[in-house]
Amino acid sequence: MEVILTIIFFTIFWAAVAKYGPILLTKEPHDDLVRCIFLLTAVVCWLFWLCCYLAQLNPLLGPKLNGNTIRIIASSWGNPIKEG
Template identity: 55%
Template sequence: MGAAFFPIFFFTALWGGVGIGLPIMTPKGPHQNLIRCILMLTAACCWLFWLCCYMAQMNPLIGPRLKRDAIQMIAKSWDNPLKDG
């Protein structure tokens, strides 16, 4: 299972628009540079957070933990008896 193209492209374009497009449209004023910096940092942090969450789903560190009874029931229904050992 790998990364799908569309979600990565879509969210990169979305946060790229926030980080590049919105700072261009900031109104003139004494805090224009601060607003631009805030928008760019917000876009970078949100995109990075989304990317980390998306990538963490590709190879989860913790899988489901089944009880021994559940494992035996699954093995029996799949005609694959468990080996003792």
């Protein structure tokens, strides 16, 4: 449940940046360009945040190695494992 609330919160935050960001600036001769920049910034930042956040929910795990394979890798890298 908190995952959905977090996604909704940040979606609303970046939507507010896209919608109300240009209003905070004074009237400029290039209003359309400023609106486009705020919109693109908000979309790209939200998408980057979403990808990073979702990637942390299901991290990729490395392969599960047995002890013999670990010893072979360690000795080939110059770090022999001492059993004892």
